[in-house]
Amino acid sequence: MRKAFFGYFSTVINLLVIFALMGCHDLTIMERPYQRLLISNFSAPLRTSLPPYNGLPTSLTLRISGTISKPVILTVDQLGDSQGRYMIRRDTLIAGTYTDKRLTGDHYSSQSVELTVTGTDSTAGNLIIEWYRQ
Amino acid sequence: MGTTLLNAQVPKNRNSVRLGVDLTSLDAPDAVGPRYVGRLARHFSNDRFVVAAEGGYMNKTTSNFPFNDVDPGPNQRERFTADATVLFDLLPHPHHALRLGAGLSAWYRRDDVYRGATALLTPAGLPAVVINRQKLHELNMGAHVAIEYDWLFNERWSADVGFRLADLSKAGISSMLGVGVNYRF
Numbered sequence: 079m080r081k082a083f084f085g086y087f088s089t090v091i092n093l094l095v096i097f098a099l100m101g102c103h104d105l106t107i108m109e110r111p112y113q114r115l116l117i118s119n120f121s122a123p124l125r126t127s128l129p130p131y132n133g134l135p136t137s138l139t140l141r142i143s144g145t146i147s148k149p150v151i152l153t154v155d156q157l158g159d160s161q162g163r164y165m166i167r168r169d170t171l172i173a174g175t176y177t178d179k180r181l182t183g184d185h186y187s188s189q190s191v192e193l194t195v196t197g198t199d200s201t202a203g204n205l206i207i208e209w210y211r212q
Numbered sequence: 213m214g215t216t217l218l219n220a221q222v223p224k225n226r227n228s229v230r231l232g233v234d235l236t237s238l239d240a241p242d243a244v245g246p247r248y249v250g251r252l253a254r255h256f257s258n259d260r261f262v263v264a265a266e267g268g269y270m271n272k273t274t275s276n277f278p279f280n281d282v283d284p285g286p287n288q289r290e291r292f293t294a295d296a297t298v299l300f301d302l303l304p305h306p307h308h309a310l311r312l313g314a315g316l317s318a319w320y321r322r323d324d325v326y327r328g329a330t331a332l333l334t335p336a337g338l339p340a341v342v343i344n345r346q347k348l349h350e351l352n353m354g355a356h357v358a359i360e361y362d363w364l365f366n367e368r369w370s371a372d373v374g375f376r377l378a379d380l381s382k383a384g385i386s387s388m389l390g391v392g393v394n395y396r397f
Contacts, residue, residue, distance in 0.1 A: 104382045108349040111327070116282060119339030124332060126342045195340075 109133070112210035113193075120150060120197025127157065128211065131188040135211035138166065138185035140193075144205035145175040150197045152181075152207070157190040166191065176205075185211055228253045228262075232392025234376070236270055236291075239384040240325075243289055245272040247388065255396075260301050262311060268293035279329040282341045290322040295378075297358060307365070313358040317378045319386075323348045354380040362394065370394040 109132055117124060140152065154166045169181055185191075193209055230251035237244045247270035254263050270291040276284050299313030324347045332340040360374030376388040 103353055105351040105353075106348070107351070108347060110347040112345055112347065114285070114343040114345065115340065116343070117340040119334070119337070121334075121339065122332070124340045124342075126330070 108212065110210050110212050112208060115193075115195065115207040115209075116204070117144075117195060117207070118204040120146075120148075120195075120201035121199050123194055123196040125192060125194045127190050127192040128209070130158070130190050131211050134188055135185055137182055138191065138211050139180065139182040139209065140169075141208045142171065142176045142179040142181065142205060144203060146171060146173055146197070146201055146203040146205060148173050148198055148201040150195060150201060150205065153194045153196070154209075155192045155194070156187055157192055171205075226255050226396075228255065228370075228394045228396045230264075230266075230372070230392045230394045232372070232390050234268070234388040234390030236388045237386055238270075238272065238289055238291070239386075240274070240287065240289075242274045243272050243287070245270060247291065247293065247390075249293075249390065249392065251392070253394075259309070262297075262299040262301070262313075264295075264297045264299065264313075264315075266293075266295040266297065268295075276326045279343070280331050280333075280338055280341060282329075282331075282338070282343070284326045284329055284343045285345065287325040288323065289325070292320040294318045295356060297356070299358065299360070307363065309360075309362040309364070311358075311360050311362065313360070315356055315358070317354045317356050317380060318351060319354075319378075319380055319383065320351050321348065321383060350382070352380040352383040354378055354383075368396045370396070 111128060113126060113128060115124065115126060138154065150171045152169045152171065155163050156166050157163055166185065167183060230253065232249045234247045234249055235244065236247040247268045249266055249268040251264050251266040272289045274287045276287065295315055295317045297313045297315030299311040301309040301311050303310045325345065327344040327346050329344060330342045331338060356376055356378035358374060358376040360372050362370050362372040364370040371393055373391050378386045380386060
Protein backbone atom coordinates (compact mmCIF):
# COMPACT_ATOMS: atom_id res chain seq x y z
CA MET A 79 0.00 0.00 0.00
CA ARG A 80 2.84 2.33 0.91
CA LYS A 81 4.49 1.54 -2.44
CA ALA A 82 1.29 2.37 -4.31
CA PHE A 83 0.99 5.59 -2.34
CA PHE A 84 4.46 6.74 -3.30
CA GLY A 85 4.05 5.55 -6.90
CA TYR A 86 0.94 7.60 -7.42
CA PHE A 87 2.29 10.52 -5.45
CA SER A 88 5.50 10.65 -7.47
CA THR A 89 3.55 10.54 -10.74
CA VAL A 90 1.52 13.56 -9.71
CA ILE A 91 4.63 15.36 -8.46
CA ASN A 92 6.35 14.64 -11.78
CA LEU A 93 3.35 16.08 -13.60
CA LEU A 94 3.48 19.22 -11.46
CA VAL A 95 7.24 19.56 -12.01
CA ILE A 96 6.81 19.24 -15.80
CA PHE A 97 4.16 21.99 -15.71
CA ALA A 98 6.40 24.15 -13.51
CA LEU A 99 9.42 23.63 -15.76
CA MET A 100 7.39 24.78 -18.71
CA GLY A 101 7.17 27.99 -16.74
CA CYS A 102 3.47 28.64 -17.31
CA HIS A 103 4.40 29.91 -20.77
CA ASP A 104 2.39 29.64 -23.94
CA LEU A 105 3.43 27.47 -26.82
CA THR A 106 2.00 28.68 -30.13
CA ILE A 107 1.66 25.90 -32.68
CA MET A 108 -0.08 27.91 -35.39
CA GLU A 109 -1.09 31.56 -35.61
CA ARG A 110 -2.61 32.25 -38.99
CA PRO A 111 -4.35 35.55 -39.74
CA TYR A 112 -6.27 35.10 -42.96
CA GLN A 113 -8.68 37.00 -45.15
CA ARG A 114 -11.79 35.96 -47.00
CA LEU A 115 -12.68 38.20 -49.95
CA LEU A 116 -16.22 38.18 -51.34
CA ILE A 117 -16.30 39.97 -54.70
CA SER A 118 -19.42 40.47 -56.80
CA ASN A 119 -18.43 43.44 -58.93
CA PHE A 120 -15.16 43.72 -60.85
CA SER A 121 -15.51 47.28 -62.20
CA ALA A 122 -12.62 48.53 -60.02
CA PRO A 123 -9.51 46.70 -58.78
CA LEU A 124 -9.78 45.45 -55.20
CA ARG A 125 -6.67 45.82 -53.02
CA THR A 126 -6.26 44.29 -49.57
CA SER A 127 -3.24 43.47 -47.44
CA LEU A 128 -2.20 41.06 -44.73
CA PRO A 129 -0.24 42.64 -41.84
CA PRO A 130 3.33 41.59 -40.96
CA TYR A 131 3.48 37.91 -40.01
CA ASN A 132 4.29 36.98 -36.43
CA GLY A 133 7.26 34.65 -37.02
CA LEU A 134 8.56 33.37 -40.30
CA PRO A 135 6.14 31.82 -42.79
CA THR A 136 7.07 29.17 -45.35
CA SER A 137 4.22 29.41 -47.81
CA LEU A 138 1.53 31.67 -49.22
CA THR A 139 -1.79 30.18 -50.31
CA LEU A 140 -4.86 31.42 -52.18
CA ARG A 141 -8.05 29.33 -52.28
CA ILE A 142 -10.54 30.36 -54.91
CA SER A 143 -14.20 29.50 -55.44
CA GLY A 144 -16.81 31.08 -57.72
CA THR A 145 -17.75 31.79 -61.31
CA ILE A 146 -16.51 34.56 -63.63
CA SER A 147 -17.46 35.45 -67.20
CA LYS A 148 -14.15 37.14 -68.17
CA PRO A 149 -10.54 36.68 -67.02
CA VAL A 150 -9.58 38.06 -63.60
CA ILE A 151 -5.98 38.81 -62.60
CA LEU A 152 -4.67 38.15 -59.09
CA THR A 153 -1.44 39.88 -58.12
CA VAL A 154 0.40 39.53 -54.79
CA ASP A 155 3.01 42.16 -53.90
CA GLN A 156 5.32 42.27 -50.94
CA LEU A 157 5.43 45.58 -49.06
CA GLY A 158 7.81 47.27 -46.65
CA ASP A 159 10.92 45.30 -47.41
CA SER A 160 14.37 46.88 -47.91
CA GLN A 161 13.96 45.94 -51.56
CA GLY A 162 10.80 48.04 -51.71
CA ARG A 163 7.55 46.84 -53.19
CA TYR A 164 7.85 43.89 -55.52
CA MET A 165 5.58 41.29 -57.02
CA ILE A 166 5.55 37.80 -55.51
CA ARG A 167 3.07 36.17 -57.85
CA ARG A 168 0.57 36.95 -60.58
CA ASP A 169 -2.19 34.55 -61.63
CA THR A 170 -4.77 34.95 -64.37
CA LEU A 171 -8.07 33.20 -63.80
CA ILE A 172 -9.66 32.28 -67.10
CA ALA A 173 -13.45 32.59 -67.30
CA GLY A 174 -15.26 29.66 -65.74
CA THR A 175 -16.20 28.08 -62.45
CA TYR A 176 -13.66 27.43 -59.69
CA THR A 177 -14.31 25.16 -56.71
CA ASP A 178 -11.74 25.59 -53.93
CA LYS A 179 -8.93 26.03 -56.46
CA ARG A 180 -5.71 26.14 -54.48
CA LEU A 181 -2.75 28.29 -55.54
CA THR A 182 0.24 27.95 -53.24
CA GLY A 183 3.95 28.69 -53.28
CA ASP A 184 7.02 29.17 -51.09
CA HIS A 185 7.06 32.38 -49.07
CA TYR A 186 9.66 33.18 -46.42
CA SER A 187 9.11 36.84 -45.58
CA SER A 188 7.26 38.21 -42.58
CA GLN A 189 6.59 41.57 -44.26
CA SER A 190 3.11 42.76 -45.23
CA VAL A 191 1.72 41.45 -48.50
CA GLU A 192 -0.95 42.97 -50.72
CA LEU A 193 -3.41 41.18 -52.97
CA THR A 194 -4.93 42.99 -55.96
CA VAL A 195 -7.91 41.50 -57.80
CA THR A 196 -8.43 43.05 -61.21
CA GLY A 197 -11.27 42.31 -63.59
CA THR A 198 -13.03 44.45 -66.18
CA ASP A 199 -16.24 46.45 -66.29
CA SER A 200 -17.94 43.69 -68.16
CA THR A 201 -16.79 40.85 -65.89
CA ALA A 202 -19.84 39.22 -64.36
CA GLY A 203 -20.05 36.64 -61.59
CA ASN A 204 -18.58 36.42 -58.11
CA LEU A 205 -15.50 35.08 -56.40
CA ILE A 206 -14.63 34.04 -52.87
CA ILE A 207 -10.89 34.16 -52.24
CA GLU A 208 -9.30 33.04 -49.00
CA TRP A 209 -5.62 33.80 -48.63
CA TYR A 210 -3.02 33.34 -45.90
CA ARG A 211 0.61 32.68 -45.05
CA GLN A 212 1.80 29.90 -42.78
CA MET B 213 -16.05 9.97 18.51
CA GLY B 214 -12.36 10.61 18.09
CA THR B 215 -12.31 8.68 14.85
CA THR B 216 -15.24 10.70 13.54
CA LEU B 217 -13.46 13.93 14.25
CA LEU B 218 -10.23 12.79 12.69
CA ASN B 219 -11.75 11.37 9.57
CA ALA B 220 -13.19 13.45 6.82
CA GLN B 221 -15.26 11.26 4.49
CA VAL B 222 -15.32 7.45 4.59
CA PRO B 223 -11.75 6.30 4.02
CA LYS B 224 -12.41 2.77 2.71
CA ASN B 225 -11.74 3.47 -0.97
CA ARG B 226 -8.70 5.48 -1.75
CA ASN B 227 -9.28 6.22 -5.43
CA SER B 228 -12.11 7.87 -7.23
CA VAL B 229 -13.19 8.62 -10.74
CA ARG B 230 -15.37 11.61 -11.55
CA LEU B 231 -17.48 12.58 -14.52
CA GLY B 232 -18.81 16.08 -14.63
CA VAL B 233 -19.70 19.11 -16.64
CA ASP B 234 -18.48 22.65 -16.00
CA LEU B 235 -20.06 25.83 -17.32
CA THR B 236 -16.84 27.46 -18.49
CA SER B 237 -16.08 30.99 -19.64
CA LEU B 238 -13.37 31.62 -22.21
CA ASP B 239 -11.60 34.72 -23.50
CA ALA B 240 -14.67 36.42 -24.99
CA PRO B 241 -17.82 37.59 -23.18
CA ASP B 242 -20.12 35.37 -25.21
CA ALA B 243 -17.84 32.33 -25.17
CA VAL B 244 -19.47 30.47 -22.29
CA GLY B 245 -20.41 26.84 -22.58
CA PRO B 246 -20.21 23.35 -21.14
CA ARG B 247 -16.86 21.65 -20.68
CA TYR B 248 -17.03 17.89 -20.19
CA VAL B 249 -14.60 16.67 -17.58
CA GLY B 250 -13.18 13.35 -16.39
CA ARG B 251 -11.09 13.10 -13.24
CA LEU B 252 -8.97 10.48 -11.51
CA ALA B 253 -8.16 11.15 -7.88
CA ARG B 254 -6.29 9.58 -5.01
CA HIS B 255 -7.47 10.20 -1.44
CA PHE B 256 -4.89 10.49 1.35
CA SER B 257 -4.90 10.86 5.14
CA ASN B 258 -8.39 9.51 5.72
CA ASP B 259 -9.68 11.53 2.80
CA ARG B 260 -8.34 14.82 4.15
CA PHE B 261 -6.20 15.37 1.05
CA VAL B 262 -7.15 14.61 -2.54
CA VAL B 263 -4.70 14.68 -5.43
CA ALA B 264 -6.48 14.79 -8.78
CA ALA B 265 -5.61 14.66 -12.46
CA GLU B 266 -8.31 15.92 -14.80
CA GLY B 267 -8.95 16.00 -18.52
CA GLY B 268 -11.66 17.91 -20.32
CA TYR B 269 -13.07 18.93 -23.68
CA MET B 270 -15.04 21.98 -24.76
CA ASN B 271 -16.31 23.19 -28.12
CA LYS B 272 -18.09 26.51 -28.37
CA THR B 273 -19.36 28.16 -31.54
CA THR B 274 -20.78 31.67 -31.43
CA SER B 275 -22.25 33.67 -34.29
CA ASN B 276 -21.34 37.21 -35.33
CA PHE B 277 -23.60 39.99 -36.50
CA PRO B 278 -23.56 40.46 -40.27
CA PHE B 279 -21.12 43.00 -41.64
CA ASN B 280 -23.02 45.10 -44.22
CA ASP B 281 -25.43 42.19 -44.59
CA VAL B 282 -22.55 39.75 -45.18
CA ASP B 283 -22.11 36.87 -42.72
CA PRO B 284 -18.48 36.96 -41.49
CA GLY B 285 -18.71 33.38 -40.26
CA PRO B 286 -18.88 32.07 -36.69
CA ASN B 287 -16.27 32.14 -33.94
CA GLN B 288 -15.15 28.62 -33.20
CA ARG B 289 -13.32 27.84 -29.97
CA GLU B 290 -12.18 24.36 -28.97
CA ARG B 291 -10.33 23.38 -25.80
CA PHE B 292 -8.54 20.22 -24.70
CA THR B 293 -7.81 20.71 -21.02
CA ALA B 294 -5.49 19.02 -18.51
CA ASP B 295 -5.31 19.99 -14.84
CA ALA B 296 -3.50 18.67 -11.77
CA THR B 297 -4.98 19.71 -8.44
CA VAL B 298 -4.29 19.19 -4.72
CA LEU B 299 -7.41 19.61 -2.56
CA PHE B 300 -7.81 19.85 1.23
CA ASP B 301 -11.05 18.97 3.04
CA LEU B 302 -12.07 21.48 5.71
CA LEU B 303 -14.97 19.48 7.19
CA PRO B 304 -14.56 16.79 9.90
CA HIS B 305 -17.53 14.84 8.61
CA PRO B 306 -17.80 11.29 7.20
CA HIS B 307 -20.31 12.19 4.47
CA HIS B 308 -19.65 15.78 3.57
CA ALA B 309 -16.53 17.47 2.29
CA LEU B 310 -15.76 21.10 1.59
CA ARG B 311 -12.48 21.18 -0.28
CA LEU B 312 -10.16 24.01 -1.17
CA GLY B 313 -7.60 23.32 -3.84
CA ALA B 314 -4.99 24.70 -6.16
CA GLY B 315 -3.01 23.35 -9.03
CA LEU B 316 -1.62 23.75 -12.49
CA SER B 317 -3.38 23.81 -15.83
CA ALA B 318 -2.37 23.14 -19.42
CA TRP B 319 -5.08 23.93 -21.95
CA TYR B 320 -4.71 23.47 -25.69
CA ARG B 321 -6.86 25.78 -27.76
CA ARG B 322 -7.92 25.65 -31.39
CA ASP B 323 -9.63 28.89 -32.33
CA ASP B 324 -10.92 30.27 -35.60
CA VAL B 325 -12.34 33.72 -34.91
CA TYR B 326 -13.57 36.80 -36.73
CA ARG B 327 -11.31 39.85 -36.30
CA GLY B 328 -12.97 42.52 -38.43
CA ALA B 329 -13.93 43.44 -41.96
CA THR B 330 -13.61 46.09 -44.63
CA ALA B 331 -15.99 46.91 -47.46
CA LEU B 332 -15.78 48.52 -50.87
CA LEU B 333 -18.95 50.56 -51.27
CA THR B 334 -20.48 52.19 -54.35
CA PRO B 335 -23.79 54.03 -54.77
CA ALA B 336 -25.05 50.98 -56.61
CA GLY B 337 -24.23 48.51 -53.86
CA LEU B 338 -21.51 46.48 -52.22
CA PRO B 339 -19.00 45.19 -54.80
CA ALA B 340 -16.62 43.57 -52.33
CA VAL B 341 -16.13 42.69 -48.67
CA VAL B 342 -12.91 41.54 -47.00
CA ILE B 343 -13.35 39.46 -43.83
CA ASN B 344 -10.36 39.29 -41.48
CA ARG B 345 -10.16 36.11 -39.47
CA GLN B 346 -7.53 34.30 -37.40
CA LYS B 347 -6.74 30.67 -36.70
CA LEU B 348 -4.81 29.99 -33.51
CA HIS B 349 -3.51 26.67 -32.20
CA GLU B 350 -1.79 27.21 -28.88
CA LEU B 351 -0.92 25.51 -25.58
CA ASN B 352 -1.61 27.82 -22.65
CA MET B 353 -0.08 27.08 -19.26
CA GLY B 354 -1.33 28.48 -15.99
CA ALA B 355 -2.60 27.87 -12.49
CA HIS B 356 -6.01 27.46 -10.91
CA VAL B 357 -7.77 27.60 -7.56
CA ALA B 358 -10.83 25.56 -6.72
CA ILE B 359 -13.52 25.10 -4.11
CA GLU B 360 -15.90 22.16 -4.11
CA TYR B 361 -18.56 20.63 -1.95
CA ASP B 362 -18.84 16.83 -2.12
CA TRP B 363 -21.64 14.74 -0.62
CA LEU B 364 -20.88 11.07 -0.12
CA PHE B 365 -24.42 9.68 -0.20
CA ASN B 366 -23.34 6.09 -0.53
CA GLU B 367 -20.25 4.06 0.39
CA ARG B 368 -18.98 4.42 -3.17
CA TRP B 369 -20.94 7.22 -4.79
CA SER B 370 -20.83 10.96 -4.22
CA ALA B 371 -22.03 14.11 -5.97
CA ASP B 372 -20.26 17.43 -6.00
CA VAL B 373 -20.63 21.02 -7.02
CA GLY B 374 -17.69 23.35 -7.37
CA PHE B 375 -16.26 26.60 -8.62
CA ARG B 376 -12.86 27.13 -10.17
CA LEU B 377 -10.77 29.98 -11.56
CA ALA B 378 -7.89 29.36 -13.93
CA ASP B 379 -5.37 31.94 -15.12
CA LEU B 380 -4.20 30.70 -18.50
CA SER B 381 -1.66 33.32 -19.49
CA LYS B 382 -2.43 34.57 -23.04
CA ALA B 383 -5.81 32.83 -23.02
CA GLY B 384 -6.94 34.94 -20.06
CA ILE B 385 -8.86 33.93 -16.96
CA SER B 386 -11.50 31.24 -17.21
CA SER B 387 -14.12 30.61 -14.55
CA MET B 388 -15.92 27.32 -14.16
CA LEU B 389 -19.06 26.33 -12.29
CA GLY B 390 -19.55 22.60 -12.33
CA VAL B 391 -21.32 19.54 -11.05
CA GLY B 392 -20.15 15.95 -11.07
CA VAL B 393 -20.61 12.39 -9.92
CA ASN B 394 -17.82 10.42 -8.25
CA TYR B 395 -17.30 6.71 -7.88
CA ARG B 396 -14.80 5.33 -5.36
CA PHE B 397 -12.82 2.18 -5.84
